[in-house]
Amino acid sequence: MLEVKGIKKSFKNNEVLKGISFSVESGETAVLLGKSGAGKTTIMRCINGLETFDEGELIIDGQEIKTPSDMKKIRGKIGMVFQNFNLFPHMTVMENIIESPVNVFKRDREESIGKARELLKMVDLEDKEDFYPFQLSGGQQQRVAIARSCALMPRVLCFDEPTSALDPETVNKVVDIINKLKKSGMAILIVTHDVMFAEKVADKKITVKDGYIDSIEEK
Ligand SMILES: Nc1ncnc2c1ncn2[C@@H]1O[C@H](COP(=O)(O)OP(=O)(O)OP(=O)(O)O)[C@@H](O)[C@H]1O
């Protein structure tokens, strides 16, 4: 589903990624591990098109991506949940979830609302659709962010440090949600420093070191 082939990326004369290759299959959860500054977030940003890369290619859902313009081919096929959730503060939970499907992808509003309700049920927040983000706990906001990133039914879903602000019980909820998404056939890529969390969700552990992949451990 996701293939990363020989990705290189420099910021000025700092070569952060020196040739990164790995793959994540449909229905698989891969975890990216490595020291602070190793390049994990940069890898994820390259996959999401938030950052360009200098060399190499991505293959996402069978589409080759080499240049920023190739990213158009896979619009909506990759979702990302950011560390700070990035919810729109002036929009309700429901409006946050349907914003991109309705306004960007021009999907039917009623259908999008129906889909959003299913997603809110999946993350256990079906009673919160009219709440604003500030009325929710951090863990609830995180789950809204997950529901929002699933609204376009992406084939690949990326999480950057999804548990860093969560208590252990809420982390277990996130584990359950990730396992449900995995069963639905998504390829899931997670950056985390949380070793216990990684143990619970990972089918594959990928360690990044000095700009290279240091090891790939399949479970
Ligand atoms: N926009 C940028 N401009 C210049 N340098 C950058 C930029 N983004 C990242 N870097 C550099 O790339 C390197 C890797 O950063 P990255 O954020 O990918 O690390 P990370 O593995 O996610 O670390 P952490 O675990 O602390 O989040 C760092 O040395 C950082 O300074």
Ligand SMILES: [Mg+2]
């Ligand atoms: Mg990071």
